[in-house]
Amino acid sequence: MTSSVTSTKHIAELNIGRLVAEPGDARVAEFMGALDKINGMGKRMPGFVWMAEGSGEPGTGNTENNIGNDPKFVANLTVWEDVESLEHFVFNTVHKQFYDRREEWFELMQDQHFVMWYVEPGHKPTLDEALERLAYKQKHGDSDQAFGWSYIKEAKLFREKSCRPVAAE
Template identity: 70%
Template sequence: MIQPDEYHLAELNVGRLLAPTDDPRVAEFMEALDRVNGLGKRMPGFIWMMEGSGEPGTGNTENNIGDDPQFVANLTVWEDTPSLERFVWGTIHRQFYERRQEWFELLGEMHFVMWWVPKGHKPTLSEALERLKHLRAHGPSDHAFGWNEVKEATMWRSHGCAPVAAE
């Protein structure tokens, strides 16, 4: 994977909640969204995040996919892969990632994708879903890839990414 100096890293992670966002079964996850997202926004290398309404405790869950309010997406842009990796596995985010099966359904297909965007570009959810669709259909390439294709991603390799559920 080539990372030209004029590009940033975009990532999309999708998942389907086990219950509606106001259900007690996902309450712990929903209550932590503002804290975890706020931490991400303060991390070195953070550039941009797709936002919801800004209503406390909703995070990006209003950015659902299709007509299913439980099928939610997280879309962010980072300076580079190490910046994203430090946030995912080097902060409290990791604890929520490791418990994702408590709040999310097991998805039978790829639910995470990364790609390079020109600096200043804020991808749309539609654009991101197209990248995920491309990865599912054609496998990893410069157009759409996962952690396995990023050689400098060492934390991912040591923590493992069992495909249990999206986060």
């Protein structure tokens, strides 16, 4: 649980999940209806840098960033100035209410589905790059190349407020 990265780097994160139903289904309607609000709030948070965007259509969030042409398999890819900014958004905003209820909308995934890594300021990772980082973490475990919350000593809210393990970290 260490990190040798300087504070000049930004942090990228990929969180993938598989919805319990396709995006238009009533079983995921509450989640889908909140995406624009949560993503919009995230974009206004101190420390937010960039988010991979979907079509921009209301109620779709980034769900067009699906994996393997499976509309139920969605990805969220963002870049933040630092771990503390990302952690604050995840655990100290309305996002936490949805985080706590993720098992209502997402299947329990057996494989790891969340990864973070450091990037140079200005870099906007692609979904393919992010999936490579996730695969690296799955194969090698936490390292400076790809890691989860527990690898970062600065991640304090994660230790206090996360409720693991369920559908999406």
